Amino acid sequence: MKMNEIKQKVLAFRDEREWKQYHNEKDLAISISLEANELLENFQWKTSEEAIAVSKQNIKEEMADILIYLVQLADKLEIDLEEEVLNKLVKNAIKYPVNRSEEKVK
Amino acid sequence: MKMNEIKQKVLAFRDEREWKQYHNEKDLAISISLEANELLENFQWKTSEEAIAVSKQNIKEEMADILIYLVQLADKLEIDLEEEVLNKLVKNAIKYPVNRSEEKVK
Amino acid sequence: MKMNEIKQKVLAFRDEREWKQYHNEKDLAISISLEANELLENFQWKTSEEAIAVSKQNIKEEMADILIYLVQLADKLEIDLEEEVLNKLVKNAIKYPVNRSEEKVK
Amino acid sequence: MKMNEIKQKVLAFRDEREWKQYHNEKDLAISISLEANELLENFQWKTSEEAIAVSKQNIKEEMADILIYLVQLADKLEIDLEEEVLNKLVKNAIKYPVNRSEEKVK
Numbered sequence: 001m002k003m004n005e006i007k008q009k010v011l012a013f014r015d016e017r018e019w020k021q022y023h024n025e026k027d028l029a030i031s032i033s034l035e036a037n038e039l040l041e042n043f044q045w046k047t048s049e050e051a052i053a054v055s056k057q058n059i060k061e062e063m064a065d066i067l068i069y070l071v072q073l074a075d076k077l078e079i080d081l082e083e084e085v086l087n088k089l090v091k092n093a094i095k096y097p098v099n100r101s102e103e104k105v106k
Numbered sequence: 107m108k109m110n111e112i113k114q115k116v117l118a119f120r121d122e123r124e125w126k127q128y129h130n131e132k133d134l135a136i137s138i139s140l141e142a143n144e145l146l147e148n149f150q151w152k153t154s155e156e157a158i159a160v161s162k163q164n165i166k167e168e169m170a171d172i173l174i175y176l177v178q179l180a181d182k183l184e185i186d187l188e189e190e191v192l193n194k195l196v197k198n199a200i201k202y203p204v205n206r207s208e209e210k211v212k
Numbered sequence: 213m214k215m216n217e218i219k220q221k222v223l224a225f226r227d228e229r230e231w232k233q234y235h236n237e238k239d240l241a242i243s244i245s246l247e248a249n250e251l252l253e254n255f256q257w258k259t260s261e262e263a264i265a266v267s268k269q270n271i272k273e274e275m276a277d278i279l280i281y282l283v284q285l286a287d288k289l290e291i292d293l294e295e296e297v298l299n300k301l302v303k304n305a306i307k308y309p310v311n312r313s314e315e316k317v318k
Numbered sequence: 319m320k321m322n323e324i325k326q327k328v329l330a331f332r333d334e335r336e337w338k339q340y341h342n343e344k345d346l347a348i349s350i351s352l353e354a355n356e357l358l359e360n361f362q363w364k365t366s367e368e369a370i371a372v373s374k375q376n377i378k379e380e381m382a383d384i385l386i387y388l389v390q391l392a393d394k395l396e397i398d399l400e401e402e403v404l405n406k407l408v409k410n411a412i413k414y415p416v417n418r419s420e421e422k423v424k
Contacts, residue, residue, distance in 0.1 A: 002109060002188040002192075003108060003109040005188075006188055006191050009192065010191070010195065013195055013198065016204045017204060017205075024154045025154040025165075026154040026157065027257050029145050029148070029149050030149075030255070032142045032146070033139070033145075033249060033252065033351055034249050034252065034256060035142075036138045036139040037139055037245060037246050037249035037250075038249075039138060039139075040135045040136060040138070040139050040242060041246050042135070043131070043135050043242070044239060044246060045234055045239050046132075047132065048130045048131040048132040051131065052131060056183070059131075059135075060183070060190045061190070063176055063179065063185075063190060064190040064194035065194065066142075067191050068191060070169055070172060074169065077158070079166055079169075081169060081170070082109060082112055083108075084166045084167070084169060084170040085112050085116070085173050086108075086111070086115065087166075087170070088167055088171065088174065089115050089116065089119055089174070091167070096123060098123060099123075128363050133362060133363050136242070136358060136362050139245055139355060140358065140359050140362060143351060143352050143355035143356075144355075146348060147352050150345060150349060150352060214321060214400040214404075215321040215400060217404070218400055218404065221403075221404065222407065225407055225410065225411065228416045229414060229416060229417075236366045237361070237366040237369065237370060237377075238364075238365065238366040241358045241360070241361050241377075242361075244384065245351070245355055247354075248347075248350045248354040248384075249351055251350060251351075252348060252350070252351050255343070255348075258344075260342045260343040263344065264395070268395070271343075271347075272395070272402045273402070273406055275388055275392065275402060276403045276406035278354075278384065278388060279388060279399060280407070285381065289370070289374070289377065289378070291378055293381060294320040294321060294323075296378045296381060296382040297324050297327075297328070297382045297386060298323070298324065299382070300379055300382035300383065300386065301327050301328065301386070303379070305331065308335060310335060311335075
């Protein structure tokens with residue numbers, strides 16, 4: 001439910017500002033890299049603990065920005081982002097099988 | 107609903123492989139930048155249209171990988187990612203007000 | 213000659229501020245990605261021509277920042293960056309041979 | 319001397335393959351971010367020491383790739399990269415003054 005709400009609000013935000021015309025997929029991919037690095041900047045010269053102690057609010061906002069751009073790129077590509085995650089998890093499970101050897105021994 | 111399913115499956119995938127112990131927040135932020143650049147690589151030397159024509163499947167998978175890492179980072183930080191997006195949209199709306207000047211003229 | 217001058221000045225700059233103690237290689241690699249994305253930000257939503265028209269000064273400065281971090285990382289790793297480029301060009305030449313087929317036809 | 323040799327060889331490599339026509343500045347900036355993340359990937363889930371122990375050769379090659387792209391972008395922009403670094407160091411020295419208070423006390 002909340003993910004649908006997010007999509008509606010993200011796209012409404014974009015459309016109220018008439019930004020869709022600028023939103024080609026290449027620049028959206030660039031934007032995701034830029035936001036990912038703004039997230040990462042919080043951890044520069046710091047341990048995870050130090051970064052969270054001083055910048056948790058900014059970390060949360062940069063994570064939100066990444067998802068906002070992902071939603072917009074998914075809309076442009078007419079794909080279902082959650083469905084893609086479920087598909088990718090199936091693929092990853094084949095690539096990285098769970099090691100059940102220890103359980104068998106028990 | 108599907109977002110909750112995604113969270114459960116992403117975290118189950120991680121925990122079956124006992125990977126949480128390696129998942130410090132700094133390396134998760136690094137991972138998001140790496141995946142964002144794997145997404146971006148599809149657009150290198152290409153227009154959006156060319157990239158989509160030859161690499162749509164990979165584009166979708168890299169987008170999925172980014173969301174998978176976002177979900178894992180949100181879990182470590184104990185934050186609600188969708189809630190953060192809704193908060194960020196409110197903040198962005200103040201930063202980028204809708205220009206209603208044209209409507210007023212009409 | 214100028215490259216040696218650059219190395220001396222970059223490392224003197226770092227050492228006058230006693231920053232070497234913070235300069236682990238992982239954070240230097242993070243810093244290079246951050247600066248590369250600050251460079252890239254100049255091109256977001258723009259063509260190359262538009263970006264250069266409005267931001268050439270910043271583009272130059274971000275390029276300088278990337279090289280400054282490369283020099284510092286090379287110093288920490290005790291490698292000769294120019295020598296590595298010459299080695300890499302040899303390797304790349306094998307990977308991407310010059311297509312001489314047209315010349316042969318002539 | 320070696321930096322001039324690098325420039326000549328990098329640009330000759332490009333021109334023998336007739337790649338200059340594809341080398342718009344925006345895609346060169348994208349390429350630098352991609353290479354920076356290939357460098358960073360060596361440090362994912364690792365300490366600096368672990369990364370250097372297992373991947374020093376790849377680290378060196380990715381650093382070389384970044385400088386190769388910087389040289390090509392500088393050529394397209396018709397700027398002198400080393401000169402830009404010297405200018406940037408002057409600017410950084412103003413931004414980050416050396417704290418000489420301790421020396422004064424002595």
